[in-house]
Amino acid sequence: MSRPAAPEALTEPTERAGRGWTAALSLANGAIWVGWYGPLQILLALQAAELAPPGTAKESVLAWVTGAGAVVSMVSNPLFGALSDRTASRFGRRTPWILAGALGGAGALVLLAGADTVPGMALGWCLVQLTLNAAFAAVTAAVPDRVPQRQRGAVGGWVGAAQILGVVAGTGLATVAGGAGGGAGGVVAGYLACAGFVVLGAAPYVLLHRDPVLPADRRPALRLRALLAGLWINPRRHPDLGWAWLTRFLINLGNALALLYLLYYLRDVLHHPDPGGGVLMLTAVNAVTLLGTVVVGGWWSDRVGRRRPFVLWAGVLMTVATGLLAGWQTWPGALCAAGLLGVGFGVFTSVDFALMTEVLPAAADRGKDLGLINIANALPQVAAPVLAAPIVQHLGGYRVLYGVAAAVGLVGALLVRRIRGVA
Secondary structure (H helix, E strand, O other), rough: OOOOOOOHHOOOOOOOOHHHHHHHHHHHHHHHHHHHHHHHHHHHHHHHHHOOOOOOOHHHHHHHHHHHHHHHHHHHHHHHHHHHHOOOOOOEOHHHHHHHHHHHHHHHHHHHHHHHHHHHHHHHHHHHHHHHHHHHHHHHHHHHHHHHHHHHHHHHHHHHHHHHHHHHHHHHHHHHHHHHOOOHHHHHHHHHHHHHHHHHHHHHHHOOOOOOOOOHHHHHOOOHHHHHHOOOOOOOOOOOHHHHHHHHHHHHHHHHHHHHHHHHHHHHHHOOOOOHHHHHHHHHHHHHHHHHHHHHHHHHHHHOOHHHHHHHHHHHHHHHHHHHHOOOOOHHHHHHHHHHHHHHHHHHHHHHHHHHOOOOOOOHHOOOOOHHHHHHHHHHHHHHHHHHHHHHHHHHOOHHHHHHHHHHHHHHHHHHOOOOOOO
8 A cells, every 4th residue: 555645744845936925934034033133232232221230230131131032042943843843733834833923922022121120121031032933933944845945045045135134124123213212111112113013024924825734644743752852963863964053053153253342343453433333334334245145145056056165155255254354453454354244144144044954854844953953043142252252351362363263164164065965
């Protein structure tokens, strides 16, 4: 007796994703980033300054709150990815989690807006991370669910562009709404604006696009021990995934080390007359060049049918850019470094995402596996301050810091050659 055909949810897609689907998914993705980066860029810092107890530095409050949120993010992303893999709803595996995550994230942002103590602020931000990661895990897994391999670079480029624009939009909403409200009222208005954008941005995808349904009889059993055991993938059994994860982690770590102390680098090394304005200008240059390459790089990778060379040379270009900060310590050097970092990271963002989707072990675990891969994005943000502080203070200063960042990124770029199953 022949084995029943695998359902659509567990097969490799063959039909090209349409422009409407790609636009709706990208908008939902960008909306999630608005919910993250409006608080991270502006609102949490303002709230920490208001709520810090006497004798406690606002920087310490902000670090404690964001650190707690980062831990929640790293745990919740693969967990919700695994839960979405096992969802047999008539609305599909991913859509219920996108809807619940967006609504929950908006509610958590409203709760955070009303926090009047540091523990309340920390609880609110952890809930924001928990709920928005539920939506993000599902949005990310929707790409290998619905997009054929030959199109994933281009779709990854649009998703990456949406994330960048989400950072900009979240910062803008927080700034405009916060400025209009003024003081504590401005912080509340900023959170409410971000919450509204999260819901509105997710709505088109949830309402207009069908998600492949997993039949109940093909759903893996939901046992806690098996679920937790599945959050580990043996790199010896799946070496391509292991090397791809390490490549992403190291390149992201090099980038995080390069950007972490940029304000202090401009103030203390370059003696820039307006360090804050300088950071804004470098960020703008970086964003423009990144947006200019993130879609083109993914599309080009699709056209030639190769991933590894793009990731390799993107990493090399980022290494050169970081090396400029170490060896050419002038304002023109910083501008060139920011532009090159944007070019390299734009290509890396789209093509590496496509590469990651092509080394996943099984269609049944796409959400969980991509959640584990997303840890390679979040963990460098935690590791970078731990590594950077002693280097700057005791081991040679900024020249050594940027040299180490360049070396870490270069090792990550070279390791992509160890991946055998992707061209």
